[in-house]
Amino acid sequence: MSTVSLSDQALRRPRRLVLAGMEGCTNCAACEVRGHGVCSALADKELERLSRAAVKVTVPAGHVFIEEGSAAHDFFNVTGGTVKLFKSLPDGRRQITGFVGVGHFLGLAVSDHYAFGAESVEQVQLCRFSRTKLETLMEEFPSIERRLLAEAANELVAAQDQMLLLGRKTAHERVASFLCGRLVEKYGECMPPAADIFLPMTRADIADFLGLTVETVSRTFSRLRREHLIGAGAGQDIHIPSVSRLEAIGSGDG
Amino acid sequence: MSTVSLSDQALRRPRRLVLAGMEGCTNCAACEVRGHGVCSALADKELERLSRAAVKVTVPAGHVFIEEGSAAHDFFNVTGGTVKLFKSLPDGRRQITGFVGVGHFLGLAVSDHYAFGAESVEQVQLCRFSRTKLETLMEEFPSIERRLLAEAANELVAAQDQMLLLGRKTAHERVASFLCGRLVEKYGECMPPAADIFLPMTRADIADFLGLTVETVSRTFSRLRREHLIGAGAGQDIHIPSVSRLEAIGSGDG
DNA sequence: TCGGGACAATGATATAAATCAAGAAATTAT
DNA sequence: ATAATTTCTTGATTTATATCATTGTCCCGA
Numbered sequence: 178m179s180t181v182s183l184s185d186q187a188l189r190r191p192r193r194l195v196l197a198g199m200e201g202c203t204n205c206a207a208c209e210v211r212g213h214g215v216c217s218a219l220a221d222k223e224l225e226r227l228s229r230a231a232v233k234v235t236v237p238a239g240h241v242f243i244e245e246g247s248a249a250h251d252f253f254n255v256t257g258g259t260v261k262l263f264k265s266l267p268d269g270r271r272q273i274t275g276f277v278g279v280g281h282f283l284g285l286a287v288s289d290h291y292a293f294g295a296e297s298v299e300q301v302q303l304c305r306f307s308r309t310k311l312e313t314l315m316e317e318f319p320s321i322e323r324r325l326l327a328e329a330a331n332e333l334v335a336a337q338d339q340m341l342l343l344g345r346k347t348a349h350e351r352v353a354s355f356l357c358g359r360l361v362e363k364y365g366e367c368m369p370p371a372a373d374i375f376l377p378m379t380r381a382d383i384a385d386f387l388g389l390t391v392e393t394v395s396r397t398f399s400r401l402r403r404e405h406l407i408g409a410g411a412g413q414d415i416h417i418p419s420v421s422r423l424e425a426i427g428s429g430d431g
Numbered sequence: 432m433s434t435v436s437l438s439d440q441a442l443r444r445p446r447r448l449v450l451a452g453m454e455g456c457t458n459c460a461a462c463e464v465r466g467h468g469v470c471s472a473l474a475d476k477e478l479e480r481l482s483r484a485a486v487k488v489t490v491p492a493g494h495v496f497i498e499e500g501s502a503a504h505d506f507f508n509v510t511g512g513t514v515k516l517f518k519s520l521p522d523g524r525r526q527i528t529g530f531v532g533v534g535h536f537l538g539l540a541v542s543d544h545y546a547f548g549a550e551s552v553e554q555v556q557l558c559r560f561s562r563t564k565l566e567t568l569m570e571e572f573p574s575i576e577r578r579l580l581a582e583a584a585n586e587l588v589a590a591q592d593q594m595l596l597l598g599r600k601t602a603h604e605r606v607a608s609f610l611c612g613r614l615v616e617k618y619g620e621c622m623p624p625a626a627d628i629f630l631p632m633t634r635a636d637i638a639d640f641l642g643l644t645v646e647t648v649s650r651t652f653s654r655l656r657r658e659h660l661i662g663a664g665a666g667q668d669i670h671i672p673s674v675s676r677l678e679a680i681g682s683g684d685g
Numbered sequence: 686t687c688g689g690g691a692c693a694a695t696g697a698t699a700t701a702a703a704t705c706a707a708g709a710a711a712t713t714a715t
Numbered sequence: 716a717t718a719a720t721t722t723c724t725t726g727a728t729t730t731a732t733a734t735c736a737t738t739g740t741c742c743c744g745a
Contacts, residue, residue: 264595266683272595287588319573322580329583330539334546336590341518341526343597344642348702380723388598393702395724411723412711429520602732634693644733649694665693666741 230314231304236297243284243295252284252311253295257302259377262293263385273386275335276378278362282328284308299377343388346429351387352397353406354427360420368420376413484568485558490551497538497549506538506565507549511556513631516547517639527640529589530632532616536582538562553631597642600683605641606651607660607681614674622674630667 231254236242245265255277262283263273274293277283286292286308315322342354359374376383384394401407406423408416417423425431485508490496499519509531516537517527528547531537540546560568569576596608613628630637638648655661660677662670671677679685 262591264591266595266599268683270599270683272598274591274594285584285587287584292588293591315577319576322573322576323569326576326580326583327541329580329587330541332587333539333583333590334541336587336594337516337518337528337547340528340590340593340597341520343594344526344639345520345524379721385598390703391723392704392725396702399724429522429524633691645693646695646734647732650732653694 230310231306234303234305236301236303238297238299238301241294241296242301242303243291243293245292245294246290249284249286249289249291250307252306252308253282254304254306255279255281255283255301256304258300259298260295260301261298261378261382261386262295264293271385272388273382274339275332276382276386282325285325285329298382348387348389348393348397349400350427350429350431351389352383352394352401353423353431355383355387356407356415356417357420357424357427360417370420371416371418372420373414373416376415484564485560488557488559490555490557492551492553492555495548495550496555496557497545497547499548500544500546503538503540503543503545504561506560506562507536508558508560509533509535509537509555510558512554513552514549514555515552515632515636515640516549518547525639526642527636528593529586530636530640536579539579539583552636602641602643602647602651603654604681604683604685605643606637606648606655607677607685609637609641609681610661610669610671611674611678611681614671624674625670625672626674627668627670630669 233256234242236258245263257279260277260281260283261273262275262277263271265271276298283295284291311321315325338354342351346354356374359376360368360372363374364372378386380391380394380398383389384391387394389397398407402409405418406426408418410416487510488496490512499517511533514531514535514537515527516529516531517525519525530552537549538545565575569579592608596605600608610628613630614622614626617628618626632640634645634648634652637643638645641648643651652661656663659672660680662672664670
């Protein structure tokens, strides 16, 4: 049995998939049991092939493992930890385009160079495939392609939400949206009325994700605290007494 | 879904697609001739099937043909004109996530409701498919799936560029990036040293795309004119005397 | 040819967020 | 533990862009 395994959530990510026939696992026990993370949407034979083609890698916190603009040889599946994806301007301004967690694929580049950089936020586990191998596998097993299409469609929706945030929301709304996003990441569809979240990233990362400065992010957290929209405890652990109130703020209904 | 935007880095747009065997067109003469907009990456037999499954629709300028949040029954391919995709906040703030032109697919929704709205900028021709039919066709012809994956990957790159623009660029840089994006749309890889473009959208649309106000967009055009980065002629026809200088501004190297 | 309505440009002023500056916590190293 | 860093918070001030207000320009229909 191969020791290399794709993340458990790899194929269960998108709650509802784009197209018929992709309903697959959205947390299926089967995946858990098999321990390979690639869900029932893929046949066992395909799973075998994927697993054998992957190399497991561990990246310590704070390491850039995809350099912006470098040759795009590999394709990754996150099996542990959180990764930040970013783009930069020549003078150092930086935009984090997303935080991706367990189960996400990355490296679906358009050209033969990565259009973005990737850095580990915490210690991260990855499954690495060569892209040429992935192409071969896709030829053989179209279900992989379907899985990637579903992932891409989900990311596209997230990207559009983020564009609305960056283009039109206030700092207050941005931070609220961000916290709601983390809640979705943690709870998916079944959102509790109150919740706690852990933020592995720094204020600076949050600022670069929300198109703000560290100071504004910090001030906004303080304001949310003052308004009792988040609990008093500072730092990385955030208590949210009323998820719905926060959602209202984040979606501009505040 | 959203396309376009194509700022700075997006200059290395689609041309080369994600995966082997997807080289196909993004405006190929063949498509023009065939008149269905579905590119050469698809075999003739598949094209036949797609064409027969599609209904051709003409939408006059300024019509919303996808209502935000409405049930996602259909899937479209743009065969003429320009479409704007957008998301709104309850109080009317709006973000245009992309302008999409001939050859683009749209409606690759994640759920059974569209996450965005779509409105024609000019008179638009569309091929409409039912999504269920598309699913059937995809089962039969995996190359369609591959084509959609390529499109989605391209849009994702464009979306990341747009996030960098919205989160970190100045008004000056945003407008320059926007113009460069239109140039890429028109000329693709082979960019002339100087060029003219026609902007079918209003200043208000440009503002909603760039996360600015109409006034700022107008002022920025005036500034670019004053700096001789664009020609003196006002309105929708823009002359760009030095494409490379504009690109430098747009990519933050100004 | 004229007149009305949308679109665009420009000026004056307001403001949200950035920048500059300093101290307080938290983390890591010694 | 204690020192050295880094991260976070808060305050004072500046600034880029938004907002408000006005005028000019381009269409299109009568």
